[in-house]
Amino acid sequence: MREQILQILSTEGRAPAEDIAERLGLAPGQVAEAIADMERDGTILGYRALVDWSAADIERVFAFILVEGTPEHGVGFDRLAQHIARFDEVHSLHLTSGSADLTVVVEGTDFRDIARFVAEKLAPSPGVSGTATSFVLKTYKLDGKLLGEPAAVRRLAVSP
Amino acid sequence: MSIQQRTGSRLSRLAAHLRPSGIREFFDLVVGMDEVISLGVGEPDFPTPWRICDAVIQSLREGATSYTPNRGMVELRIEIARYLEDRYGVSYDPHEQILVTVGVSEAVDLAMRCLLDPGDEVLVPDPCYVSYAPCVELAYGVPVTVRTRLEDQFRLMPAPMAAACTQRTRALLFGNPSNPTGAVMRREHLAELARVAIEHDLLVVADEIYAELTYDGHHVCLAALPGMYERTLLLNGFSKADAMTGWRIGYACGPAEIIEAMTKMHAYTTMCVPIMAQIAAIEALRNGEADRARMIGEYDQRRRIIVNGLNRIGLECFEPMGAFYAFPSIAATGLTSAQFAKALLLDQRVAVVPGIAFGAAGEGHVRCSYASSIADLRAALARMETFLGRLRAGEVEVPQ
Numbered sequence: 001m002r003e004q005i006l007q008i009l010s011t012e013g014r015a016p017a018e019d020i021a022e023r024l025g026l027a028p029g030q031v032a033e034a035i036a037d038m039e040r041d042g043t044i045l046g047y048r049a050l051v052d053w054s055a056a057d058i059e060r061v062f063a064f065i066l067v068e069g070t071p072e073h074g075v076g077f078d079r080l081a082q083h084i085a086r087f088d089e090v091h092s093l094h095l096t097s098g099s100a101d102l103t104v105v106v107e108g109t110d111f112r113d114i115a116r117f118v119a120e121k122l123a124p125s126p127g128v129s130g131t132a133t134s135f136v137l138k139t140y141k142l143d144g145k146l147l148g149e150p151a152a153v154r155r156l157a158v159s160p
Numbered sequence: 161m162s163i164q165q166r167t168g169s170r171l172s173r174l175a176a177h178l179r180p181s182g183i184r185e186f187f188d189l190v191v192g193m194d195e196v197i198s199l200g201v202g203e204p205d206f207p208t209p210w211r212i213c214d215a216v217i218q219s220l221r222e223g224a225t226s227y228t229p230n231r232g233m234v235e236l237r238i239e240i241a242r243y244l245e246d247r248y249g250v251s252y253d254p255h256e257q258i259l260v261t262v263g264v265s266e267a268v269d270l271a272m273r274c275l276l277d278p279g280d281e282v283l284v285p286d287p288c289y290v291s292y293a294p295c296v297e298l299a300y301g302v303p304v305t306v307r308t309r310l311e312d313q314f315r316l317m318p319a320p321m322a323a324a325c326t327q328r329t330r331a332l333l334f335g336n337p338s339n340p341t342g343a344v345m346r347r348e349h350l351a352e353l354a355r356v357a358i359e360h361d362l363l364v365v366a367d368e369i370y371a372e373l374t375y376d377g378h379h380v381c382l383a384a385l386p387g388m389y390e391r392t393l394l395l396n397g398f399s400k401a402d403a404m405t406g407w408r409i410g411y412a413c414g415p416a417e418i419i420e421a422m423t424k425m426h427a428y429t430t431m432c433v434p435i436m437a438q439i440a441a442i443e444a445l446r447n448g449e450a451d452r453a454r455m456i457g458e459y460d461q462r463r464r465i466i467v468n469g470l471n472r473i474g475l476e477c478f479e480p481m482g483a484f485y486a487f488p489s490i491a492a493t494g495l496t497s498a499q500f501a502k503a504l505l506l507d508q509r510v511a512v513v514p515g516i517a518f519g520a521a522g523e524g525h526v527r528c529s530y531a532s533s534i535a536d537l538r539a540a541l542a543r544m545e546t547f548l549g550r551l552r553a554g555e556v557e558v559p560q
Contacts, residue, residue, distance in 0.1 A: 022468060023461035023534070158187040158200035158511060160290045160339075 342480020
């Protein structure tokens with residue numbers, strides 16, 4: 001049940017509990033309670049509008065920063081990651097396999113803003129041994145949504 | 161005097177007398193109108209999953225544009241056999257017992273032309289898919305309708321089926337799950353049909369195109385029942401479950417003798433199904449399960465919305481357990497299904513298909529497809545509720 005509810009909410013954040021309940025053939029109270037539980041226990045972290053900033057003509061720049069760090073005894077990269085994560089500029093942060101240790105998504109108002117953050121805050125953080133920055137130039141798909149979606153498929157209005 | 165002069169027409173009697181489907185007529189009405197929410201669509205609103213399109217695009221880059229064997233690519237027939245075995249427990253030899261056809265549509269047509277001598281009778285349910293009776297007629301057969309009833313959830317019942325059998329009855333042609341009713345026949349229901357089929361030595365052509373779209377339970381192939389394997393043609397395809405309606409590809413499985421005969425005909429009339437469609441089908445069978453499950457999960461949610469909604473606004477609707485159609489009763493309005501559909505369209509711009517288009521026993525019902533977004537379904541239900549209110553208040557102009 002939780003998985004089905006999350007499946008819906010993760011793509012339709014504003015779907016009311018009664019609507020979800022009807023679609024899944026569950027009792028509305030049951031669904032409302034499950035949602036409340038998941039909000040309380042941190043399974044559901046929040047609800048956000050998924051925004052195409054370029055369509056809104058509002059300047060927002062994103063960058064992927066691959067961070068090489070020095071793992072620490074007993075905690076690995078946890079301490080470093082938690083330190084970096086607390087910066088407001090950090091949109092997302094993941095421990096990843098491959099050439100980097102941490103992958104950081106940074107959000108800023110323009111390229112210089114991000115470059116300044118990397119140089120002055122991120123790279124000098126104790127435990128960071130190197131960074132590699134890639135700026136997002138254009139977004140084609142965001143969180144499962146194609147941007148600039150082509151017109152819906154035109155079916156015949158009536159068919160047997 | 162030429163034949164043309166004697167009969168007064170260039171057309172054969174068969175061609176001249178073939179009636180266009182009731183759907184066609186309604187389609188022409190809808191097409192000219194703007195802002196219509198159509199619940200009259202018999203195909204998925206999802207495009208074919210991209211991985212399938214991608215596989216075909218790649219095959220085109222590799223130059224796959226030629227004829228295939230008449231029966232269909234052997235890789236495809238092997239995948240079909242494997243799928244039917246794994247999913248439904250029925251085994252067919254991919255070399256002798258499977259024919260890839262241009263949709264289930266072509267399979268029905270070929271089956272009728274292979275099974276019937278002129279004047280032979282074929283049982284078809286009433287209501288049923290619009291093509292069944294015409295395909296029987298095109299093969300110079302005689303369709304004999306077997307009425308199904310709301311009381312039986314529109315399942316085909318053994319007693320009326322047996323009563324409709326005569327010395328000339330060759331076959332039963334039916335769909336499970338059903339278009340237009342959404343009815344599903346489970347193992348116990350099919351077993352009763354099987355008894356009648358065996359007793360009257362009928363061949364059964366089972367159109368199971370909606371098999372995957374079975375809610376609350378697993379589809380049972382008629383061919384899996386004892387005594388039925390040797391007298392069943394199992395028809396299925398990719399249009400509904402894999403959102404591949406436009407690709408025009410399906411298949412027929414059955415006794416080698418019948419498949420061989422159908423293959424011979426198919427070889428002359430069609431040569432083979434387009435190679436692109438076959439490549440798409442292979443990809444669907446190999447890697448399409450997750451996409452199918454996702455789409456069917458969506459249909460199930462929409463099913464609940466439309467059935468609850470129709471009942472809530474006063475159009476009594478039994479719960480359909482398969483396909484993507486609801487078949488509510490409009491008897492309470494006092495209108496015929498054609499009047500209801502036309503009035504609803506003109507007054508509120510919602511299209512549903514009049515039940516009469518599917519047979520006399522469809523009268524008093526309309527077919528509402530739920531292969532549309534939840535937003536569209538809710539909007540359509542709201543408009544239908546408005547319509548019913550206006551109808552009760554005498555504010556709707558009822559067409560003739």
